[in-house]
Amino acid sequence: MTQSASETWSVRIVVPETSSLDAAGETFDLEVREDETILAAARSAGVWLPADCQQGWCTTCAARLVDGDVAHPNARRYYDEDREAGFVLPCTAKPRADTTLIVGQYDDFLEFRADHGRPPGSSKLDT
Amino acid sequence: MSDEKAHGSGAVEPGDTSKRVGAEVIRERGVDPEELREKLIDAIGAEFTTYYYYTNLRMHLAGEEDYKEITEDARLEDRAHFELVVPRVYELEGSLPNDIRDFADRASCPDAEVPTPMDDGGNFDTSDLEVEDILEVLLEAERCAIRTWSEICDMTRGADPRTYDMAQRILNEEIDHEAWFIELLSKERDDEINPAGHFARGEPGDAPYSTNNRFNDSA
Numbered sequence: 001m002t003q004s005a006s007e008t009w010s011v012r013i014v015v016p017e018t019s020s021l022d023a024a025g026e027t028f029d030l031e032v033r034e035d036e037t038i039l040a041a042a043r044s045a046g047v048w049l050p051a052d053c054q055q056g057w058c059t060t061c062a063a064r065l066v067d068g069d070v071a072h073p074n075a076r077r078y079y080d081e082d083r084e085a086g087f088v089l090p091c092t093a094k095p096r097a098d099t100t101l102i103v104g105q106y107d108d109f110l111e112f113r114a115d116h117g118r119p120p121g122s123s124k125l126d127t
Numbered sequence: 128m129s130d131e132k133a134h135g136s137g138a139v140e141p142g143d144t145s146k147r148v149g150a151e152v153i154r155e156r157g158v159d160p161e162e163l164r165e166k167l168i169d170a171i172g173a174e175f176t177t178y179y180y181y182t183n184l185r186m187h188l189a190g191e192e193d194y195k196e197i198t199e200d201a202r203l204e205d206r207a208h209f210e211l212v213v214p215r216v217y218e219l220e221g222s223l224p225n226d227i228r229d230f231a232d233r234a235s236c237p238d239a240e241v242p243t244p245m246d247d248g249g250n251f252d253t254s255d256l257e258v259e260d261i262l263e264v265l266l267e268a269e270r271c272a273i274r275t276w277s278e279i280c281d282m283t284r285g286a287d288p289r290t291y292d293m294a295q296r297i298l299n300e301e302i303d304h305e306a307w308f309i310e311l312l313s314k315e316r317d318d319e320i321n322p323a324g325h326f327a328r329g330e331p332g333d334a335p336y337s338t339n340n341r342f343n344d345s346a
């Protein structure tokens with residue numbers, strides 16, 4: 001299906017039961033424009049997702065892509081192996097299809113980065 | 128006064144120097160002092176790297192004396208932000224990484240590199256370097272800093288007034304810095320008047336909110 005640049009995609013955000021976020025156990029369905037980040041869309045819809053730099057660098061916002069597709073045109077530190085393992089950074093991720101994300105994956109992502117010798121995991125965890 | 132209150136310092140026995148009440152009071156209020164401390168190391172890593180990178184950005188604003196002076200101000204204030212918070216890391220029983228590469232890698236904000244490739248001789252290829260591109264790097268660095276210190280304000284609000292006080296002092300200056308670079312970039316790139324609206328700061332590096340000279344004369 002082809003859509004024009006101003007189209008929106010349906011994005012489902014799953015907050016795990018075990019998350020420390022207030023919304024633990026909840027699922028949110030948002031319409032997100034192709035030129036909008038998933039984090040910005042969520043926060044403007046009143047869904048508070050974790051983030052810090054909002055430049056695709058710090059990994060605070062890390063999530064897992066379980067369905068769909070996103071692009072990270074402005075992320076400052078996003079590697080091919082992140083994409084291959086299904087990790088995404090909602091602060092800079094823009095939808096390219098109807099998409100489902102599991103948020104609150106910072107700890108797992110830090111370990112994943114450390115295992116691959118990538119920052120910031122490599123500098124924050126002893127592995 | 129209840130008995131409970133008299134023993135309000137929680138799990139720290141009288142005379143026990145292996146624990147700090149200064150950290151336990153934070154834990155009692157629901158914030159993990161270790162997690163906070165690690166976040167502070169990331170945040171001051173970013174202050175330290177921007178202090179470094181702004182040196183280079185400033186150098187490359189060649190001939191733009193007013194831009195250089197403002198960048199110098201932001202640069203020295205980032206050093207002040209680093210120095211304001213370093214003692215807090217140690218109070219919370221942390222330390223700076225031994226390897227500066229680890230410190231830079233874990234910084235919570237991106238490297239603010241000069242926005243130009245290197246030439247074949249390993250020097251900056253400045254042939255296409257535009258002033259507005261440097262101003263944009265500066266602006267985005269300030270925006271990241273605002274987000275980081277806002278996060279730390281959120282983490283500490285109502286639980287750790289000492290760290291909160293530091294974070295909000297720094298945040299005050301980061302918001303000033305964003306306003307400066309919005310004004311300069313608007314004029315330079317778009318020929319648009321977009322005033323920061325600020326009065327004179329004093330000397331570069333005064334860091335009116337955040338200098339730790341007022342807390343620590345030896346700094």
Ligand code: FES
Pocket residue numbers: 050051052053054055056057058059060061062089090091092
């Ligand atoms: S908030 Fe820093 S990478 Fe997303």
Ligand SMILES: [Fe+2]
Pocket residue numbers: 174204205208272297301
């Ligand atoms: Fe700063």
Ligand SMILES: [Fe+2]
Pocket residue numbers: 201205268269272300301304
């Ligand atoms: Fe700043």
